[in-house]
Amino acid sequence: MADECARLGALAEADAQVAQAPEAAMDAVTTSMQGAMSKQALATMWEDVDLGLKLDDGLRDLLVSEGAWIVDQGVINAEAPTAQSLADHFSGDVLSEVAPDAVRLTK
Numbered sequence: 001m002a003d004e005c006a007r008l009g010a011l012a013e014a015d016a017q018v019a020q021a022p023e024a025a026m027d028a029v030t031t032s033m034q035g036a037m038s039k040q041a042l043a044t045m046w047e048d049v050d051l052g053l054k055l056d057d058g059l060r061d062l063l064v065s066e067g068a069w070i071v072d073q074g075v076i077n078a079e080a081p082t083a084q085s086l087a088d089h090f091s092g093d094v095l096s097e098v099a100p101d102a103v104r105l106t107k
Helices: 002-020 022-032 039-046 057-072 083-087 093-098
Strands: none
Touching (some): 002 022, 002 093, 022 039
């Protein structure tokens, strides 16, 4: 569990740094893209991006929706997932250790 806490702690720290210095974060992204996107274009996109470290029901709900679509398309022969069938696969225990406010799961 120590390794998981260390990794998630690093993510929580990076998240805080991005929130405190969005201009510096955009500079880092622009540099890493090596000219593939201008900072101005990135700044426009940045406004629509939901940045932040969080674990809430939205991820589970998305997986339920996507899973139902996959089953409906006949890609796999299975029962469509439900929120309840996925609930046991979501745990905020480790993330709660390093960023308690980031976890908002309901069962």
